[in-house]
Amino acid sequence: MSDALLNVQNLEAWYGESKALHGMNFDVRPGELVTLIGRNGAGKSTTLRSIMGIVGKRTGSIRFDGQELINRRTFQIARTGIAYCPEERAIFSSLNVAENLTLPPVLKAGGIADDALLRQFPNLQRRLKSQGTKLSGGEQQMLAIARILRTGARFLLLDEPSEGLAPVVVKEIGEQIKALKTQGFTILLVEQNLSFARKVADRHVVVENGVVVDTLTNSELEADMARVKTYLGV
Numbered sequence: 001m002s003d004a005l006l007n008v009q010n011l012e013a014w015y016g017e018s019k020a021l022h023g024m025n026f027d028v029r030p031g032e033l034v035t036l037i038g039r040n041g042a043g044k045s046t047t048l049r050s051i052m053g054i055v056g057k058r059t060g061s062i063r064f065d066g067q068e069l070i071n072r073r074t075f076q077i078a079r080t081g082i083a084y085c086p087e088e089r090a091i092f093s094s095l096n097v098a099e100n101l102t103l104p105p106v107l108k109a110g111g112i113a114d115d116a117l118l119r120q121f122p123n124l125q126r127r128l129k130s131q132g133t134k135l136s137g138g139e140q141q142m143l144a145i146a147r148i149l150r151t152g153a154r155f156l157l158l159d160e161p162s163e164g165l166a167p168v169v170v171k172e173i174g175e176q177i178k179a180l181k182t183q184g185f186t187i188l189l190v191e192q193n194l195s196f197a198r199k200v201a202d203r204h205v206v207v208e209n210g211v212v213v214d215t216l217t218n219s220e221l222e223a224d225m226a227r228v229k230t231y232l233g234v
């Protein structure tokens with residue numbers, strides 16, 4: 001699609017000899033929040049890792065903001081304005097919140113300034129001096145998201161931010177993600193939690209065995225939950 005910010009075509013990816021993506025095709029438009037949904041092992045996380053250039057081998061095309069990323073290295077991809085928040089959150093346990101926040105380098109102009117960031121994430125402001133290990137799962141997730149917002153990236157790859165969190169915290173994370181969309185960030189979100197996904201997303205891309213098998217707007221999903229539940233086996 002010509003107005004896409006990200007356009008993925010025939011994306012294949014491997015871990016060693018083992019092929020995980022078999023020709024993914026989808027796009028994301030500027031300002032959109034798109035989810036990748038599908039069963040365990042479908043290839044959702046691998047898609048994010050492939051966009052970021054952190055799988056063993058990948059082929060096909062990943063066009064972002066008019067540039068081809070398929071042969072670029074991760075640090076070059078980061079400089080185009082894409083940031084990745086992994087499922088495991090990757091908080092440095094020996095560093096405190098302030099140190100974790102400021103560790104990733106600012107790569108582009110337009111990142112959220114530290115004081116604005118702490119206003120946006122008041123619970124991090126309260127825990128600035130707390131060590132990574134002392135944070136709750138929700139605080140770790142907020143920190144993992146907050147620290148990529150300083151870098152100047154405008155396209156966020158978020159891997160299962162709701163995972164392992166209590167419903168009240170999931171709701172809070174959902175509000176933060178919606179606020180990011182309102183601020184103009186474009187977001188590609190991997191999500192197993194359908195009730196979370198439908199509250200935040202514009203569109204859903206269904207992944208099965210390393211390919212895209214369906215794409216639905218959020219209203220289509222609301223109108224036909226059965227269609228998606230079949231894919232997810234729920």
Ligand SMILES: Nc1ncnc2c1ncn2[C@@H]1O[C@H](COP(=O)(O)OP(=O)(O)OP(=O)(O)O)[C@@H](O)[C@H]1O
Pocket residue numbers: 015018020038039040041042043044045046047192
């Ligand atoms: N580091 C790895 N080494 C080898 N194979 C992997 C690795 N990570 C994932 N895979 C395999 O790649 C395929 C896709 O996995 P992926 O993690 O992308 O799925 P997913 O849809 O994100 O599911 P989940 O939510 O369970 O992580 C699976 O068959 C998985 O076993």
